[in-house]
Amino acid sequence: MSTVNIINLHKRFGELEVLKGVNLSVRSGEKLVIIGPSGSGKSTLLKCIIGLIKPDRGDIYIDNVRVTDPKTDLIEVRKRIGVVFQSNNLFYHLTVLKNITLPLIKVHKLREEEAIKIALRVLKEVGLEDKVDSYPAELSGGQQQRVAIARALAIKPRVLLMDEPTSALDPELIDEVLEVIERVSKREITMIIVTHEIDFAEDISDRIAFLDGGVIVEEGPPHEIIYNPKKRRTREFLRRVLRKRIPISANTHL
Amino acid sequence: MVFINSVYDILYFIISITPFLLRGLVNTLRIGIMSFIFGFLLGMVVGVCRVSGGRAISTIATSYVEVIRGTPLLVQILFAYFGLPFIGIKLSPSIVGVVVIGINSGAYQAEIIRSGILSIPQEQLDVAKALGMTNLQVMRYVILPQALRNIIPALVNEFVTLIKDSSLVSVIGEVELTRCGEYIISRTFRPFEVFFVVALLYLVVCFTFSKIASLLERRVRVPGYFKVYRW
Numbered sequence: 001m002s003t004v005n006i007i008n009l010h011k012r013f014g015e016l017e018v019l020k021g022v023n024l025s026v027r028s029g030e031k032l033v034i035i036g037p038s039g040s041g042k043s044t045l046l047k048c049i050i051g052l053i054k055p056d057r058g059d060i061y062i063d064n065v066r067v068t069d070p071k072t073d074l075i076e077v078r079k080r081i082g083v084v085f086q087s088n089n090l091f092y093h094l095t096v097l098k099n100i101t102l103p104l105i106k107v108h109k110l111r112e113e114e115a116i117k118i119a120l121r122v123l124k125e126v127g128l129e130d131k132v133d134s135y136p137a138e139l140s141g142g143q144q145q146r147v148a149i150a151r152a153l154a155i156k157p158r159v160l161l162m163d164e165p166t167s168a169l170d171p172e173l174i175d176e177v178l179e180v181i182e183r184v185s186k187r188e189i190t191m192i193i194v195t196h197e198i199d200f201a202e203d204i205s206d207r208i209a210f211l212d213g214g215v216i217v218e219e220g221p222p223h224e225i226i227y228n229p230k231k232r233r234t235r236e237f238l239r240r241v242l243r244k245r246i247p248i249s250a251n252t253h254l
Numbered sequence: 255m256v257f258i259n260s261v262y263d264i265l266y267f268i269i270s271i272t273p274f275l276l277r278g279l280v281n282t283l284r285i286g287i288m289s290f291i292f293g294f295l296l297g298m299v300v301g302v303c304r305v306s307g308g309r310a311i312s313t314i315a316t317s318y319v320e321v322i323r324g325t326p327l328l329v330q331i332l333f334a335y336f337g338l339p340f341i342g343i344k345l346s347p348s349i350v351g352v353v354v355i356g357i358n359s360g361a362y363q364a365e366i367i368r369s370g371i372l373s374i375p376q377e378q379l380d381v382a383k384a385l386g387m388t389n390l391q392v393m394r395y396v397i398l399p400q401a402l403r404n405i406i407p408a409l410v411n412e413f414v415t416l417i418k419d420s421s422l423v424s425v426i427g428e429v430e431l432t433r434c435g436e437y438i439i440s441r442t443f444r445p446f447e448v449f450f451v452v453a454l455l456y457l458v459v460c461f462t463f464s465k466i467a468s469l470l471e472r473r474v475r476v477p478g479y480f481k482v483y484r485w
Contacts, residue, residue, distance in 0.1 A: 050384050078386040088377035093399045093476050107386040137478030
C-alpha cells in the first residue's frame with residue numbers, strides 16, 4: 001500500500017490547459033474514485049501519476065518518491081503500480097497467459113514457471129482460468145478487461161489505477177467487470193478509479209473527487225458527494241450522469 | 255509445316271538458352287534477397303528512429319528517406335559505381351548492386367515499418383510502458399510483433415519491386431538475369447524469345463514469393479484478430 005500525493009499539478013497541450021492546479025492526496029489503502037465530464041483531465045491525471053505524461057508544473061509523490069523528478073527511475077515506480085485503461089489493454093498477438101507472464105518475466109525478472117503459477121492464480125481470481133490459451137480477440141470486452149485486471153494484480157501492486165475500466169463495454173458486460181473490481185477493492189491496496197458508474201463508486205469508494213475544468217471542484221465521502229453536493233457544477237454533472245433515475249413521468253411531455 | 259517448324263525451333267532455342275539465363279536468375283535472387291535483408295535491417299532502424307527518436311535522430315532518419323526516395327535508383331547505382339571512385343571508394347558491380355539497392359530499399363522499408371508502427375493503437379504503448387517495460391522492450395515485445403504482421407503485404411510489394419529493379423545493375427555490367435538476356439541477344443539476335451523468357455522468369459520468381467508470403471501471413475495470423483475482411 002502506498003500513499004499518493006498530487007500537489008498543484010499543471011499540464012497544457014498547446015492551447016488547451018488540461019490540468020490547472022490539481023491537489024489530491026490519497027491515503028494508504030484508500031479507494032478514491034474520480035468522476036468528471038469528458039475532457040476534464042481525468043486520464044491525463046492518471047497518466048501523470050505513472051509518468052506517461054510529464055506535467056508542466058507541480059509534483060506527484062508516491063510514498064516518498066517524487067515521480068515528477070526527472071532523476072526518478074520511472075520503471076521502478078511503475079513496477080509497483082497496476083494500471084487498467086479503458087480499452088486495448090491486452091497485447092493482441094499474445095495469449096491471455098503470455099499477456100500476464102510477459103511483464104513478470106521481462107520486467108520483474110521472474111522465472112517462467114513462477115510467472116505461469118502467478119498468472120494461473122490471478123486468472124482464477126477473475127474467473128477466467130479456462131481462457132489461458134485464448135487470444136484477446138477471442139474474448140468478450142468484459143473478459144478482456146478482467147484479464148487486464150488480473151495482469152495488474154499479478155505484480156502485487158501497491159497502487160492500482162483504473163481509467164474508466166467499463167466505459168468501452170456493452171452495457172450487459174459492465175457488471176462482471178465491476179464485480180471483479182469490487183472484490184479487489186476489499187484488499188489492502190490503494191486504488192484510484194476513474195469511472196462514470198456512480199452506484200458502483202458509492203459502493204466501493206472511501207472518497208469521491210469531482211474533477212472539472214482541470215481542478216478538483218469538490219471531494220468528500222461518497223454519499224455526501226452523490227446526494228448532497230455543495231457545488232453547482234457537481235450537481236449538474238451528477239444530474240447528467242444519473243439521468244436514468246429521473247422518473248419516467250418527468251419525460252412524458254417530450 | 256513451316257509454322258510447326260518455327261514453333262519447334264523457338265522451343266528448342268528457349269530450352270537451349272534457359273540454363274544460361276538461370277545462372278543470371280540465381281544472381282538476381284542473390285542481389286534481391288541480400289539487398290532486401292540489408293534494406294529491412296536498415297529500414298527497421300530508420301523507421302523506429304523516425305517514430306521514437308529524439309528530434310536530431312528523427313531529422314537524420316527523415317533526411318535519409320527523402321534523399322533516397324527523391325533520386326532515381328539508376329542514378330544512385332551510376333553514382334556509386336562511376337562517381338565514388340573519384341573520392342577513392344572503388345566497389346565491384348556486385349557489391350554496388352547489393353549495397354545501393356539495399357540502401358535504396360531501406361528508405362522505402364523504413365516508411366513501411368513506420369506505418370506499421372503507427373497502426374498500433376496508442377494504448378498498447380501506454381500499457382506496455384505502464385507495466386514497466388523499457389522503450390526497447392516495448393518495441394521488441396509489443397509494437398513490432400504486431401506491426402510486422404500488419405505490414406507483410408507491403409513488404410512483399412517492396413520485395414517484388416526490388417527483384418525487378420535489380421535489373422538496373424545490368425548497366426554497370428553485373429551479370430544478372432536481364433544482363434544475361436542482353437548478352438544472349440548480342441550473340442543470337444533473337445530479342446523476342448530471349449526477353450520473353452527473361453520476363454517469364456521474373457514473373458515466376460515474384461509469383462512464387464508472393465505465394466510464400468501469403469502462406470507466412472496465414473501462419474502468423476493471430477486468432478480472432480486478423481479476420482478475413484468482408485464487406
